[in-house]
Amino acid sequence: MKKFLLLLTLSVLSFNSSFAQDAYEFQIVTVIESIVPNGLGRSRMLTTNETRDFKEFTSTRTGEKDKRNKSDRSEIRVKGFDETKLLNFYNLGGIRFQNIVANDAIVTSKLNDMSSQGWELAFVNSGVESFGGKGDGNGIYVTRYTFKRKK
Helix, strand or coil: CHHHHHHHHHHHHHHHHHHHCCCEEEEEEEEEEECCHHHCCCEEEEEECCCCCHHHHCCECCCCCCECCCCCHHHCCCCCEEEEEECCCEECCEECHHHHHHHHHHHHHHHHHHHHCCCEEEEEEEEEECCCCCCCCCCEEEEEEEEEEEC
16 A cells, blocks of 8 residues: 555656646747738748847836836847748739748748747737728738747
8 A cells, every 4th residue: 555655646746747847938930911002012921039038128017116127128129030031912913812822832831840840839810900991001911820849
Protein backbone atom coordinates (compact mmCIF):
# COMPACT_ATOMS: atom_id res chain seq x y z
CA MET A 1 0.00 0.00 0.00
CA LYS A 2 2.85 2.37 0.84
CA LYS A 3 4.45 1.66 -2.53
CA PHE A 4 1.15 2.38 -4.24
CA LEU A 5 0.78 5.74 -2.45
CA LEU A 6 4.38 6.66 -3.24
CA LEU A 7 3.87 5.72 -6.89
CA LEU A 8 0.61 7.69 -7.00
CA THR A 9 2.26 10.77 -5.46
CA LEU A 10 5.16 10.62 -7.90
CA SER A 11 2.73 10.22 -10.81
CA VAL A 12 0.71 13.27 -9.73
CA LEU A 13 3.86 15.37 -9.27
CA SER A 14 5.16 14.30 -12.67
CA PHE A 15 1.76 15.00 -14.26
CA ASN A 16 1.56 18.50 -12.73
CA SER A 17 5.13 19.43 -13.63
CA SER A 18 4.57 18.44 -17.26
CA PHE A 19 1.73 20.99 -17.47
CA ALA A 20 3.79 23.66 -15.75
CA GLN A 21 6.43 23.30 -18.45
CA ASP A 22 3.95 23.99 -21.27
CA ALA A 23 4.91 27.64 -21.65
CA TYR A 24 4.59 29.04 -25.15
CA GLU A 25 6.15 31.81 -27.13
CA PHE A 26 4.03 33.61 -29.70
CA GLN A 27 4.70 35.19 -33.08
CA ILE A 28 2.27 37.30 -35.12
CA VAL A 29 2.26 37.61 -38.90
CA THR A 30 0.16 40.54 -40.16
CA VAL A 31 -1.13 40.67 -43.73
CA ILE A 32 -2.41 44.03 -44.97
CA GLU A 33 -4.08 43.95 -48.38
CA SER A 34 -5.15 47.17 -50.05
CA ILE A 35 -8.67 47.55 -51.34
CA VAL A 36 -8.00 51.04 -52.70
CA PRO A 37 -9.30 51.35 -56.28
CA ASN A 38 -6.92 51.85 -59.23
CA GLY A 39 -4.04 50.00 -57.55
CA LEU A 40 -2.98 53.04 -55.53
CA GLY A 41 -2.70 51.23 -52.20
CA ARG A 42 0.12 49.15 -50.73
CA SER A 43 -0.21 45.53 -49.64
CA ARG A 44 2.32 43.85 -47.35
CA MET A 45 2.97 40.90 -45.06
CA LEU A 46 4.80 41.94 -41.87
CA THR A 47 6.66 40.00 -39.19
CA THR A 48 8.68 41.56 -36.36
CA ASN A 49 12.27 40.58 -35.64
CA GLU A 50 12.36 42.43 -32.32
CA THR A 51 10.58 42.06 -29.01
CA ARG A 52 9.08 44.55 -26.60
CA ASP A 53 8.04 44.11 -22.97
CA PHE A 54 4.54 45.54 -22.65
CA LYS A 55 5.21 46.31 -18.97
CA GLU A 56 7.65 49.04 -20.00
CA PHE A 57 4.82 50.91 -21.71
CA THR A 58 1.95 50.20 -19.29
CA SER A 59 0.47 52.68 -16.81
CA THR A 60 -1.66 51.82 -13.79
CA ARG A 61 -4.58 54.11 -13.05
CA THR A 62 -6.39 53.80 -9.77
CA GLY A 63 -8.22 57.11 -9.47
CA GLU A 64 -5.90 58.24 -6.73
CA LYS A 65 -2.24 58.82 -7.42
CA ASP A 66 -1.70 57.24 -10.82
CA LYS A 67 1.49 55.37 -11.57
CA ARG A 68 2.17 56.61 -15.08
CA ASN A 69 4.80 55.19 -17.31
CA LYS A 70 7.10 57.97 -18.51
CA SER A 71 8.40 56.10 -21.56
CA ASP A 72 8.57 57.90 -24.89
CA ARG A 73 6.32 56.60 -27.67
CA SER A 74 9.33 56.41 -29.96
CA GLU A 75 10.72 53.64 -27.73
CA ILE A 76 7.78 51.45 -28.76
CA ARG A 77 8.63 51.61 -32.45
CA VAL A 78 10.17 48.50 -33.99
CA LYS A 79 12.64 49.02 -36.81
CA GLY A 80 13.63 45.37 -37.27
CA PHE A 81 10.93 43.56 -39.23
CA ASP A 82 10.39 41.55 -42.38
CA GLU A 83 8.23 43.20 -45.05
CA THR A 84 7.00 41.02 -47.90
CA LYS A 85 5.40 42.79 -50.86
CA LEU A 86 1.96 41.64 -51.90
CA LEU A 87 -0.29 42.66 -54.79
CA ASN A 88 -3.27 44.97 -54.39
CA PHE A 89 -6.80 43.62 -54.77
CA TYR A 90 -7.68 46.30 -57.32
CA ASN A 91 -6.03 47.88 -60.35
CA LEU A 92 -7.32 50.19 -63.08
CA GLY A 93 -9.48 47.36 -64.45
CA GLY A 94 -11.14 46.64 -61.07
CA ILE A 95 -10.79 43.63 -58.80
CA ARG A 96 -7.92 41.32 -59.79
CA PHE A 97 -8.52 37.69 -58.88
CA GLN A 98 -5.00 36.79 -60.06
CA ASN A 99 -3.62 39.20 -57.47
CA ILE A 100 -5.69 37.57 -54.73
CA VAL A 101 -4.47 34.04 -55.53
CA ALA A 102 -0.90 35.32 -55.91
CA ASN A 103 -1.15 36.78 -52.39
CA ASP A 104 -2.63 33.49 -51.18
CA ALA A 105 0.39 31.63 -52.58
CA ILE A 106 2.83 33.95 -50.80
CA VAL A 107 0.95 33.84 -47.48
CA THR A 108 0.66 30.05 -47.76
CA SER A 109 4.43 29.87 -48.27
CA LYS A 110 4.94 31.90 -45.06
CA LEU A 111 2.49 29.71 -43.10
CA ASN A 112 4.24 26.56 -44.32
CA ASP A 113 7.64 28.03 -43.39
CA MET A 114 6.42 28.90 -39.88
CA SER A 115 5.01 25.38 -39.50
CA SER A 116 8.32 23.81 -40.58
CA GLN A 117 10.04 25.86 -37.85
CA GLY A 118 7.80 24.30 -35.20
CA TRP A 119 5.21 27.08 -34.99
CA GLU A 120 1.55 26.07 -34.65
CA LEU A 121 -1.21 28.35 -35.95
CA ALA A 122 -3.24 29.26 -32.86
CA PHE A 123 -5.56 32.09 -33.96
CA VAL A 124 -6.57 34.04 -37.04
CA ASN A 125 -8.18 37.48 -36.71
CA SER A 126 -9.26 39.68 -39.57
CA GLY A 127 -10.90 43.02 -40.15
CA VAL A 128 -11.82 45.33 -42.98
CA GLU A 129 -11.95 49.09 -43.31
CA SER A 130 -13.65 49.61 -46.63
CA PHE A 131 -15.65 52.03 -48.70
CA GLY A 132 -17.47 54.49 -46.45
CA GLY A 133 -19.55 56.32 -49.03
CA LYS A 134 -19.12 58.68 -51.92
CA GLY A 135 -15.61 60.10 -52.09
CA ASP A 136 -14.04 57.49 -49.78
CA GLY A 137 -11.45 55.66 -51.84
CA ASN A 138 -9.61 54.14 -48.90
CA GLY A 139 -9.67 50.66 -47.50
CA ILE A 140 -7.56 47.82 -46.14
CA TYR A 141 -8.10 44.19 -45.30
CA VAL A 142 -6.02 43.09 -42.30
CA THR A 143 -5.43 39.49 -41.21
CA ARG A 144 -3.34 38.57 -38.17
CA TYR A 145 -2.02 35.04 -37.89
CA THR A 146 -0.98 34.22 -34.32
CA PHE A 147 1.44 31.32 -33.97
CA LYS A 148 2.64 29.55 -30.86
CA ARG A 149 5.30 27.01 -30.00
CA LYS A 150 6.64 25.56 -26.80
CA LYS A 151 9.61 27.36 -25.35
